[in-house]
Amino acid sequence: MDNVLNHAAEILILIFLVITFLQSGIDKITDWNGNLSWLKGHFKDTPMKGIVPLMLSTVLIAELVAGILCLIGVYQLGTSGESTMAIYGAILSCVALLMLLFGQRMAKDYAGAMTIAVYFIPAIFLVFLLQP
Template sequence: MNNTTSILILIFLAITFLQSSYDKLFYWKDNVEWLKGHFANTPLKNQVPLALLNILVLELITGILSVVGCIELFINNGRVFGYYGAVFACITLLMLLFGQRLAKDYDGARTIVIYFIPAILAVYLLN
């Protein structure tokens, strides 16, 4: 199998983003309340629900593209959906990083970098 690394990274991205979007979708109120406090001293303080919805949509798109990309790679060595899943993962993570830096949550920002490394590796491998 020539695409083992790419498939494993896409599975990682799918699990990460689908679980995160599930959490946001089914625990919306809890997430909004926590994030209002997290962003209380930032320009995003009045935009938390809209920002969370934006991230939720991006995470769903990323997770779905990653699953479809994994299947596409496995079935016919296609790379289109996986590539776009990896790109969306990077965009989503950059948005999350921006939010964490804005909130001055440097530990949270550092954690996002850990997820960014395999995402950017997937972009490289699937390009």
Template sequence: MEHFTTSPTEILLLIFLAIVFLQSGIDKIVDWKGNLSWLTGHFSKTFLKGMVPILLGTVLVAEMASGILSVLGIHEFLCLGESPFAFYGAMLSAITLLLLLFGQRVAKDYEGAKTIVIYLVPTLFLVFLLQ
């Protein structure tokens, strides 16, 4: 735990990303049909309407990978005091959030897009800290 005191901001932000993305990914796995149904309606009037299942699968993989890399980054930080996995997790998390932001903007769900920005700001701060 000695490394926690040298990089607490990075570790806490990685915990944040692990919670956000693993919970979201697990929710998509557990309630695939419900998520697919809701998103199909959400994108019904956009050019993405025929691609919802593949896009949902892509987001699921990106979220789970972001969460897993964040957990690996936490472990490495605690054991070694530094972590390439943390940087990869932060970068993939930022990319995943940008994908989600793009989808919300395409669907003209501007409130949803604003919510994603709330997650994007600390994620970009973590990328900055880890570069």
């Protein structure tokens, strides 16, 4: 219990990222065609229009791995205070969010890009908290 209390902020942000990325990844898997169709339209006027399936696959993998690493990080921080998987999950979460931000900016969806910042702030703060 001491580990949970000593790492409460980190664990709470990790849980936030687990929910964010596992839900998003599961949604991409269960509605692949819907997501792909929407994204093809979203990127139709960009230089990225021909690689939408590759981009979607890359983001899907990054999101799922980030979510899983964060979940393992919750367990490790709560049980032993170890933060290795948590920091890997936090960093990969930031990378995934930067990929999403890049895509939104390329599509000139500035409002969508702005919402990515809402997720990026706690993710980068977590990286800061987990630094040795």
